Amino acid sequence: xxIDGKPRFLDGKAKxxxxxxxxxxxxxxxxxxxxNADVGDLGILFFQHIVAQDPQSxxxxxxxxxxxxxxxxxxxxVMMSGGVKMxxxxxxxxxxxxxxxxxxxxx
Numbered sequence: 001x002x003i004d005g006k007p008r009f010l011d012g013k014a015k016x017x018x019x020x021x022x023x024x025x026x027x028x029x030x031x032x033x034x035x036n037a038d039v040g041d042l043g044i045l046f047f048q049h050i051v052a053q054d055p056q057s058x059x060x061x062x063x064x065x066x067x068x069x070x071x072x073x074x075x076x077x078v079m080m081s082g083g084v085k086m087x088x089x090x091x092x093x094x095x096x097x098x099x100x101x102x103x104x105x106x107x
Contacts, residue, residue, distance in 0.1 A: 018065040023049075026057035040085025047086070 009028075013020070023031075027049040034042060049059040 018063070018069065020062045020064065022060035022062075024056050024058045026054065027052070027059040030057070038082065038085075040082030043082040043086040044089045047090070 030045060030049060031042065034045065037045070046059065049057055050061060052058045
């Protein structure tokens with residue numbers, strides 16, 4: 001959430017949320033340590049922590065919206081902002097990275 005123009009993490013659950021994140025300390029530290037990263041680099045870092053095996057680095061994601069709502073305006077813009085880097089990274093990792101993401105989308 002943005003407060004006074006700055007991103008803030010807040011405890012609690014948002015109304016009508018698209019997804020829920022559970023972030024281990026290592027995931028929070030890694031993302032917070034990149035204040036000047038672009039959307040593509042942050043997206044790659046985010047996906048690396050989603051598929052991390054280390055419980056202290058893992059970012060858990062639970063979807064509350066379907067694919068159609070996730071592709072509505074807003075999320076598409078974010079994905080397009082970092083798309084080339086993120087798609088390149090995903091392609092370089094092959095299906096090893098896509099398997100956990102596919103499982104996440106199936107939940």
